[in-house]
Structure formats: structure tokens, C-alpha cells
Amino acid sequence: MQLHCPALDRFVPDGTAFDAAAARTTHLGIGAHPDDLEIIAIPGILAAYASADAWFTGVVACDGAGSPRNGRYADLSDSEMAATRREEQRQAAALGRYGLQLQLGFSSAEARSADLVDCLAAVLLACRPGTLFLHNLADAHATHRALARSTLSALRQLPEDAWPGAVYGVEVWRSLDWLPERHRVALPIEDPTGLQAQLLRCHDSQVKGGKRYDTAILARQQANATLTESHGVDNMAACLLAMDLAPLLENAELDADRFLADCLETFRADLGL
Numbered sequence: 001m002q003l004h005c006p007a008l009d010r011f012v013p014d015g016t017a018f019d020a021a022a023a024r025t026t027h028l029g030i031g032a033h034p035d036d037l038e039i040i041a042i043p044g045i046l047a048a049y050a051s052a053d054a055w056f057t058g059v060v061a062c063d064g065a066g067s068p069r070n071g072r073y074a075d076l077s078d079s080e081m082a083a084t085r086r087e088e089q090r091q092a093a094a095l096g097r098y099g100l101q102l103q104l105g106f107s108s109a110e111a112r113s114a115d116l117v118d119c120l121a122a123v124l125l126a127c128r129p130g131t132l133f134l135h136n137l138a139d140a141h142a143t144h145r146a147l148a149r150s151t152l153s154a155l156r157q158l159p160e161d162a163w164p165g166a167v168y169g170v171e172v173w174r175s176l177d178w179l180p181e182r183h184r185v186a187l188p189i190e191d192p193t194g195l196q197a198q199l200l201r202c203h204d205s206q207v208k209g210g211k212r213y214d215t216a217i218l219a220r221q222q223a224n225a226t227l228t229e230s231h232g233v234d235n236m237a238a239c240l241l242a243m244d245l246a247p248l249l250e251n252a253e254l255d256a257d258r259f260l261a262d263c264l265e266t267f268r269a270d271l272g273l
């Protein structure tokens with residue numbers, strides 16, 4: 001796999017050769033910042049952790065240099081912050097036994113760039129995942145939305161035999177409980193060893209730096225399991241909500257703007273507007 005990225009960091013925790021590590025991928029996550037994978041792609045991370053036949057590859061597109069900081073991280077420069085976060089992502093990859101961890105090193109301003117789209121297309125072609133986790137198109141964070149669109153652009157460059165079987169745009173900033181049912185998927189989280197909280201705590205500069213993702217994300221997942229469906233009893237302990245984005249791959253006529261417009265129209269109708 002040839003990747004032309006500004007500051008590519010590749011890490012194979014078990015030491016397998018790079019191309020072989022990419023080729024064994026079953027679950028792929030593409031997140032904007034260090035720590036996003038441990039939120040949006042946790043079903044894939046947990047599935048691979050529990051199975052000898054499944055492998056998770058994580059891609060972090062941007063360097064996270066502009067993140068908020070506090071405590072012992074308060075005085076770090078942007079480049080020191082990026083280096084700290086890169087190392088934290090490597091720690092998560094090692095702890096979670098990821099098959100491959102790629103950090104592409106783009107800035108947030110480049111999240112919609114053609115270079116990033118080309119890079120993502122090369123990764124998707126080399127990894128050919130069965131299940132793909134990315135950000136959703138209605139996330140409140142502009143970089144997350146931009147990366148979701150770049151990922152969809154990259155997917156559309158692929159030959160049909162390289163398409164993932166499932167494409168999930170997962171919630172981070174802004175929940176997806178408003179999303180019309182036909183576009184919404186609940187992804188169960190089965191985490192008997194409590195791995196997700198440990199992975200989130202690898203991102204010490206964020207968690208100790210003032211953002212308690214290690215408790216907030218788990219609480220959201222538990223709340224989703226109870227509050228998403230008002231008429232049935234809880235049938236899972238925790239879940240993430242995601243946009244089913246596979247139709248954008250399968251239907252060349254359907255673009256992101258039309259998809260979102262349809263979601264909002266259905267939501268308006270649900271409110272009787």
C-alpha cells in the first residue's frame with residue numbers, strides 16, 4: 001500500500017508485515033482525531049478482540065493538534081499536543097490488539113482535501129473491510145462531517161468488489177436518536193472485560209485534560225439501549241446509534257445532501273410539521 005500523507009504514522013502491534021496487516025482487515029474505522037475510533041468503531045474493535053479470525057484496522061485522519069487542554073497538558077504547543085495524541089493512539093491500538101493503526105497526519109483544515117480522499121481510497125482498497133465505521137453526516141463537529149464526506153468520496157472510487165458490506169456513520173458530537181428509523185441502526189456493545197473504558201483512558205491528554213469520555217460515552221451507550229425504543233423492553237445492555245450509509249454507496253444517484261434532506265423531512269413529518 002502506497003500512501004502519500006503529510007506525516008504518516010503506521011503501527012502494527014503484533015509486528016506483522018504492513019501489507020499483510022492491511023490485507024487481514026475485517027473491520028475498519030476511519031476517525032478524525034485520536035480517540036474517535038474508540039467511540040465510533042468500538043463494535044469492530046470488540047469483535048476483533050474477541051475473535052482469532054477478525055482484525056480491526058484503525059485510521060486517524062487528522063493530528064488533533066488543536067484540541068482543548070488542561071492540567072499538566074495546558075502548556076503544550078500544538079505540535080507537542082499532536083505528538084502526545086499520536087502516542088496515546090498507539091497505546092490504545094496496542095491495548096486493543098488492533099491489527100493495524102494508521103495515523104495520516106492531516107490538519108483539520110485538510111479534512112475535505114483531494115489528497116486525503118486519495119489516501120482513504122488507497123487504504124480502503126488495501127484493507128477491503130467487511131464492515132466500515134465512520135463519522136455521520138450530521139455530526140456537530142465540522143471536521144467530523146468533512147471527513148465523513150471525504151470517506152464517502154473515497155468509497156465511490158472503489159470497484160464494486162471492494163465495497164464494504166456495511167457502512168455505519170456513528171454518533172459522537174450530537175446524538176442520533178432523532179434520526180428516522182429507516183436510516184438508523186443500533187449497534188450493540190458487548191464488552192464483558194470493560195475494554196472500551198480502558199481504551200478511552202489511553203487518551204489521557206483528553207480524559208485528564210478535562211473531557212471525561214471514559215464515563216460519558218459509556219453512559220450514552222447505556223442510555224441508548226433504554227431510551228431509543230419507547231414501546232419495547234431493553235433487549236441489549238448498551239448500543240451506539242449510527243446512520244446506515246450503505247445506500248449512498250449502492251445508489252449512485254443519492255448524494256449526501258439529498259440523504260440528509262430526506263432525514264430532515266421525515267423528522268419534520270414525525271413532529272407533525
Ligand SMILES: [Zn+2]
Pocket residue numbers: 032033036141144
Ligand atoms: Zn473528533
